[in-house]
Amino acid sequence: MTNLLPHMSGRKFAVIALIGTAVLLALPYFLPPYYLGLVIKMMIFALFAMSLDLLLGYTGMASLGHAAYFGMAAYVTGLLALKLGWSVWLTLPAGILMAALTALLLGLLALRTRGSYFLMITLALSQVVWGIAFGWRSLTGGDDGLPEVPRPNLPLPWSMADSTPFYYFVLFFVVVGTLLLVRIVSSPFGCALRGIRESETRMLALGYNVWRYKLAVFVLAAAFAGLAGCLYVFNNRFVSPDYIHVARSAEVLLMVILGGAGTLIGPALGAAAIVLLENIISTYTERWLMILGFVYVLVALFTPNGLTGLIESLRKRRSGP
Amino acid sequence: MRSLIAVTVALAAFGTLAKPAFSQEPIKIGVMFPYTGPISAQGRPERDAIKQAFDEENNTIAGRKIELLYEDSTGRPDTGLTKIKALVERDKVHLLLSELVSSIGAAVAPYVNEQKMPWISTVALASLTRAQKSPYIFRFVPSSYQYATTAAEVAKKMGWKKVYFIGWNAPPSRESYEAVKKVFGEENVVDAMFPNVGTSDYAPYLTKMDTSKADGVFTAMWGADAPRIVQQYVEYGLNKKMPLFGIASFTSEELLGDMPAASVGVLSAYTYCGTLDTAENKKFVEGYQSRYKAVPGSYQYMGYMAAKMVIQAIKDINGKVEDREAFIAALGKVKVKGPMGETSFDEQHGMVADFYVLTVEKGSNGQLQNRCGERIPQVKDPYASFP
Numbered sequence: 001m002t003n004l005l006p007h008m009s010g011r012k013f014a015v016i017a018l019i020g021t022a023v024l025l026a027l028p029y030f031l032p033p034y035y036l037g038l039v040i041k042m043m044i045f046a047l048f049a050m051s052l053d054l055l056l057g058y059t060g061m062a063s064l065g066h067a068a069y070f071g072m073a074a075y076v077t078g079l080l081a082l083k084l085g086w087s088v089w090l091t092l093p094a095g096i097l098m099a100a101l102t103a104l105l106l107g108l109l110a111l112r113t114r115g116s117y118f119l120m121i122t123l124a125l126s127q128v129v130w131g132i133a134f135g136w137r138s139l140t141g142g143d144d145g146l147p148e149v150p151r152p153n154l155p156l157p158w159s160m161a162d163s164t165p166f167y168y169f170v171l172f173f174v175v176v177g178t179l180l181l182v183r184i185v186s187s188p189f190g191c192a193l194r195g196i197r198e199s200e201t202r203m204l205a206l207g208y209n210v211w212r213y214k215l216a217v218f219v220l221a222a223a224f225a226g227l228a229g230c231l232y233v234f235n236n237r238f239v240s241p242d243y244i245h246v247a248r249s250a251e252v253l254l255m256v257i258l259g260g261a262g263t264l265i266g267p268a269l270g271a272a273a274i275v276l277l278e279n280i281i282s283t284y285t286e287r288w289l290m291i292l293g294f295v296y297v298l299v300a301l302f303t304p305n306g307l308t309g310l311i312e313s314l315r316k317r318r319s320g321p
Numbered sequence: 322m323r324s325l326i327a328v329t330v331a332l333a334a335f336g337t338l339a340k341p342a343f344s345q346e347p348i349k350i351g352v353m354f355p356y357t358g359p360i361s362a363q364g365r366p367e368r369d370a371i372k373q374a375f376d377e378e379n380n381t382i383a384g385r386k387i388e389l390l391y392e393d394s395t396g397r398p399d400t401g402l403t404k405i406k407a408l409v410e411r412d413k414v415h416l417l418l419s420e421l422v423s424s425i426g427a428a429v430a431p432y433v434n435e436q437k438m439p440w441i442s443t444v445a446l447a448s449l450t451r452a453q454k455s456p457y458i459f460r461f462v463p464s465s466y467q468y469a470t471t472a473a474e475v476a477k478k479m480g481w482k483k484v485y486f487i488g489w490n491a492p493p494s495r496e497s498y499e500a501v502k503k504v505f506g507e508e509n510v511v512d513a514m515f516p517n518v519g520t521s522d523y524a525p526y527l528t529k530m531d532t533s534k535a536d537g538v539f540t541a542m543w544g545a546d547a548p549r550i551v552q553q554y555v556e557y558g559l560n561k562k563m564p565l566f567g568i569a570s571f572t573s574e575e576l577l578g579d580m581p582a583a584s585v586g587v588l589s590a591y592t593y594c595g596t597l598d599t600a601e602n603k604k605f606v607e608g609y610q611s612r613y614k615a616v617p618g619s620y621q622y623m624g625y626m627a628a629k630m631v632i633q634a635i636k637d638i639n640g641k642v643e644d645r646e647a648f649i650a651a652l653g654k655v656k657v658k659g660p661m662g663e664t665s666f667d668e669q670h671g672m673v674a675d676f677y678v679l680t681v682e683k684g685s686n687g688q689l690q691n692r693c694g695e696r697i698p699q700v701k702d703p704y705a706s707f708p
Binding site (some may be wrong): 039135143232240242289 | 356396399400403406423448491492694
């Protein structure tokens with residue numbers, strides 16, 4: 001579990017996780033619906049950012065096209081729910097599967113490169129997906145997207161159209177997703193990924209099939225991004241090409257960097273911070289982009305390891321050298 | 322002591338009873354437009370014009386203060402939806418006077434309908450008064466079918482028989498093309514071309530156009546792309562043989578500053594003409610110029626007039642905006658005489674307004690301006706041709 005936050009004992013982590021879960025479970029009882037909606041958005045983007053961190057932080061592959069899988073899953077889920085009226089138990093796996101398949105296909109191309117070339121080719125491939133969503137008007141609605149996607153209809157006494165039951169719906173999937181991610185990064189597979197990040201050639205020498213590992217993590221990361229995309233469609237009840245746009249890929253990359261790559265809790269914090277800043281500051285000033293820019297610059301200058309790095313260094317200072 | 326308390330309580334109770342409950346609180350209006358991002362060049366001026374309209378009423382209507390609450394939609398649909406939720410659920414606005422981006426309009430419409438929140442939009446999305454129509458949604462801007470059908474009919478009356486069409490690869494241009502096809506017949510459209518938004522070089526498209534084959538060219542693109550295509554159209558000398566007819570706000574006043582001098586003669590047909598000589602237009606243009614040091618165009622006009630419609634509806638129900646059903650009923654019936662003549666909403670809540678045939682000309686100060694030609698009175702959204 002040390003990968004969640006570096007230098008944290010298992011017991012301490014368990015306590016923090018328990019408190020966190022308790023707070024999240026209790027939130028609907030003291031937050032008004034609008035703010036609950038913001039928390040839902042934060043959780044979805046937290047999952048999305050954590051999925052990218054699997055690539056960026058753990059395997060050392062900077063992808064600038066991660067929104068392609070988020071958006072692909074969103075479109076598949078939205079289309080199946082809207083046009084065929086499928087239930088959530090079919091649309092959700094279908095969305096995730098489609099994201100993973102797309103990643104498998106695009107990964108075969110993208111993984112032939114590394115470093116900044118990998119960044120460029122993931123960007124280009126995600127633009128292809130965006131172009132399809134934008135251009136195929138009869139299926140995707142083009143620029144206007146697909147409005148009026150229904151919320152999931154579960155055999156429960158509560159309607160998912162209300163924010164509290166929907167909050168718990170999202171919370172369930174985000175928690176399950178997070179636990180799976182924790183399991184992945186602390187498994188031998190996760191160790192191999194970190195090995196690849198540190199030295200690909202050494203892993204090759206040790207007999208690991210690096211390329212296969214990279215493809216596997218690329219597909220896995222896309223699947224989790226797909227889960228986030230599915231949840232986002234249900235939250236907004238529409239999907240548009242904007243979900244796949246390169247600006248969204250860049251945004252989620254910034255979330256990971258702001259929070260601290262290479263930890264799972266960092267990207268989640270980064271996602272929460274950016275969603276909050278975007279929605280709260282912009283109410284007060286039109287210059288909110290400038291403020292956000294300053295935050296990025298300050299983080300890059302003073303806490304190169306992101307928010308988690310900041311927390312760590314504060315903790316170290318307090319406990320003495 | 323006890324009696325003193327009783328008196329105080331009685332007085333306090335009387336105090337709350339004496340004042341009518343609704344007149345104390347201000348009327349809160351949510352004003353969300355893109356203030357940042359690529360479409361902020363249209364969003365900010367439109368908001369400014371809305372402010373102007375309420376300032377002209379001293380921000381008090383039917384004895385109640387008006388409070389405008391601003392949110393930045395950033396031009397992105399998911400952000401726009403979150404911001405609309407903030408206005409409705411957090412700020413508890415009484416009505417929304419918001420947005421011009423069609424993808425945001427499509428995303429917001431189901432939510433607004435569910436919340437039964439009166440929303441006056443300036444989103445030119447045809448579906449807002451069709452598939453997505455709602456008693457609570459009003460579209461104060463012509464739909465794509467409405468403005469393109471009008472443009473095509475004007476050109477047909479001018480004697481055009483064969484035409485070219487060039488427009489963005491985007492919904493409003495595609496829908497404009499549908500309208501042009503309907504008016505002229507598909508066999509009379511020599512070629513239709515759909516370059517992407519932000520294309521910098523139109524040579525591949527313009528060189529395909531044969532001046533002997535058509536009487537004119539329709540173009541449906543806006544923003545920075547409009548001056549660019551005019552520039553290249555003139556450079557190729559096409560304007561001497563085939564007139565260019567811009568659809569909707571193609572020659573809007575705020576774009577004329579970027580148009581080349583040779584664009585004199587470019588045609589369009591739309592609901593706003595800056596040089597129209599009416600007292601209301603003079604008040605609007607001079608008021609806007611003195612506040613914001615710029616010439617208002619069609620976006621400002623839509624914002625200004627949409628606000629005027631809201632103001633009249635609030636007056637008609639004597640400020641009781643808490644009664645949403647009464648408010649939307651009043652708004653549906655409102656007729657306001659504005660800078661360009663009378664405007665109102667049709668039975669599906671689309672805009673009904675006079676259109677004008679516009680021709681770009683050189684003004685007395687050497688700047689380009691629109692000459693106001695024939696008035697086409699009270700144009701309605703063509704629901705029968707485009708259900």
